[in-house]
Amino acid sequence: MGKVKKGVNCSVAGCSDRAIQSISIDKVQEAAQSMGLKFDTKKSRRIYLCEKHYKEVKKYLKKTKKLEKWKHGLPFT
Numbered sequence: 001m002g003k004v005k006k007g008v009n010c011s012v013a014g015c016s017d018r019a020i021q022s023i024s025i026d027k028v029q030e031a032a033q034s035m036g037l038k039f040d041t042k043k044s045r046r047i048y049l050c051e052k053h054y055k056e057v058k059k060y061l062k063k064t065k066k067l068e069k070w071k072h073g074l075p076f077t
């Protein structure tokens with residue numbers, strides 16, 4: 001799991017909650033587009049998600065079976 005250092009905020013634009021997970025933007029891009037989320041990533045390819053947004057993304061990926069890959073691969077790297 002991509003543990004997040006204290007003081008890092010959620011990368012979703014307009015959200016300033018504390019991030020609990022970090023994840024490669026490639027893994028969540030499609031989910032984010034479908035959900036209408038915008039990320040304030042600057043030049044990073046890694047985004048940070050707060051609990052709320054992490055749950056939303058996870059739910060979406062589960063629904064679309066994208067989570068399968070995470071179970072067998074390397075989650076949140």
Ligand SMILES: [Zn+2]
Nearest residue numbers: 010015050053
């Ligand atoms: Zn958030």
